[in-house]
Amino acid sequence: MAGFGRTILLVDDEPSDLEVARKALEGLGYEILAAEDGHSALSLYREHGKPIALLVTDVAMAPMNGCELAVQLAAIQMDIKVLFVSGYTGAGVLRRERIAELNAAF
Numbered sequence: 449m450a451g452f453g454r455t456i457l458l459v460d461d462e463p464s465d466l467e468v469a470r471k472a473l474e475g476l477g478y479e480i481l482a483a484e485d486g487h488s489a490l491s492l493y494r495e496h497g498k499p500i501a502l503l504v505t506d507v508a509m510a511p512m513n514g515c516e517l518a519v520q521l522a523a524i525q526m527d528i529k530v531l532f533v534s535g536y537t538g539a540g541v542l543r544r545e546r547i548a549e550l551n552a553a554f
Contacts, residue, residue, distance in 0.1 A: 486512030
């Protein structure tokens with residue numbers, strides 16, 4: 449299997465999107481830690497107690513956005529890899545957060 453048991457921290461404030469992504473990634477063999485906001489994600493990370501392979505996070509969340517979450521996790525795990533996702537089609541939120549844009553159709 450693709451994931452080989454590696455752990456992904458998945459964060460999205462839209463429960464249905466979170467569940468779809470969780471099922472897809474678990475189906476590929478990844479262990480998923482799922483949270484609906486940045487604060488919960490930090491708590492899950494700390495409870496997990498081991499490095500994670502990847503942070504997949506929504507960009508636009510409140511009160512902590514995906515960029516802020518990534519910065520806080522990078523302070524704990526310096527080699528963390530991050531994949532930002534967004535339901536927004538405009539690049540405004542990405543420019544505001546200084547994130548490079550990759551257009552991909554899912």
